[in-house]
Amino acid sequence: MKFLIKLNLEIKLRLLYFTVLAVVGFWIAPTWIIFLLVWLGISLFWSAFDRVKLLSPLQNQLYMASLYFYPLLGSVIKFVILGLKSDSVYFWVNRFEHAIWALALTIILLPAWAIIDLKTKSILGNFGLFIVILGVICLFGNMVEFVEFGLRLNWQLNHKYALYYPDTIFDMISNIVGASVGFVLVWWSRAGLTKNNQ
Numbered sequence: 001m002k003f004l005i006k007l008n009l010e011i012k013l014r015l016l017y018f019t020v021l022a023v024v025g026f027w028i029a030p031t032w033i034i035f036l037l038v039w040l041g042i043s044l045f046w047s048a049f050d051r052v053k054l055l056s057p058l059q060n061q062l063y064m065a066s067l068y069f070y071p072l073l074g075s076v077i078k079f080v081i082l083g084l085k086s087d088s089v090y091f092w093v094n095r096f097e098h099a100i101w102a103l104a105l106t107i108i109l110l111p112a113w114a115i116i117d118l119k120t121k122s123i124l125g126n127f128g129l130f131i132v133i134l135g136v137i138c139l140f141g142n143m144v145e146f147v148e149f150g151l152r153l154n155w156q157l158n159h160k161y162a163l164y165y166p167d168t169i170f171d172m173i174s175n176i177v178g179a180s181v182g183f184v185l186v187w188w189s190r191a192g193l194t195k196n197n198q
Contacts, residue, residue, distance in 0.1 A: 011044070011047060014040070014043065014044075014067075014068075015040075017068065018036055018037075018039075018040045018071070021036055021071050021072065021075055022036050022037070024075060025075055025078075028075060028078045028079050028082065029078050029082070031147075032074070032075065032078055035071075035074070036071055039067075039070075039071055039108065042108055042109070043067050043108070046111045051111035051112075051114075051115070052111055054111055054114040054115065054118070055110055055111065055114055056189060056190065058189040059110050059114070059186075059189040059190070062107050062110065062185060062189055063107060063108065063110045063111075065107070066104045066107035066108045067108060070100070070101075070104035070108075073100065074097070074100070074101065074104075077093065077096070077097045077100070078097075080093060081093055081094065081097070091170070094170075094171070094174075095170060095171075095174045096174075097174075098141070098170075098171045098174035098175055098178065099174040099175070099177045099178040099181075100178060101141075101144075101175075101178060102137050102141060102174065102175040102176075102177070102178025102179045102182065103178040103179070103181050103182045103185075104178075104182075105137055105140060105178075105179075105182070106133055106137055106178070106179050106181075106182025106183065106185070106186065107182055107185065107186075109136070110186065110189075113129065113132075113133060113186050116129065116132060117129060117190065126187060129183070129186070129187075130180075130183045130187075133179055133182065133183045133186065134176065134179050134180065134183070137175060137178070137179035137182070138172065138175050138176060138179065141171065141172060141175035142172065144171075145168050145171055145172070149168070
């Protein structure tokens with residue numbers, strides 16, 4: 001209890017928000033709780049090491065929107081997917097889910113991009129930063145695909161689909177689209193950071 005008392009109000013509200021989402025998430029899909037914990041962990045890591053201060057005001061707004069809005073949107077998308085009966089509708093909702101996930105992950109990692117940008121701006125440039133962002137987001141996306149494949153392989157209900165898993169390549173393409181849009185937002189929001197540092 002002493003630890004919780006030392007936390008500021010925003011962190012306490014964040015913990016409450018994610019607790020409510022985790023309870024709802026358990027009802028929607030138990031594996032969604034893992035994602036919520038990772039998302040919360042990333043945000044607490046940035047807060048603990050005070051890395052959010054590296055962001056421009058615009059980047060900070062994007063970061064906070066991704067931190068709070070995406071888990072709620074992702075929960076709604078998961079809920080919608082569970083109720084879908086049409087394969088063609090599932091295909092497009094799943095594409096949207098992956099593109100939005102990649103975009104939100106790019107934004108929640110803004111403090112990392114800010115650190116990389118500050119340390120290597122003269123070396124990487126915009127294209128280099130784009131390649132780094134694309135590589136990291138697609139790596140995370142591929143890890144998620146391996147987890148999904150493993151779950152489908154081990155769950156009795158979905159076992160027959162694990163060997164014929166055509167969804168992966170489309171998910172990875174959606175990750176590329178989301179990471180690319182995320183990079184455009186990172187690049188666009190850097191203008192405020194440059195002005196702040198002058």
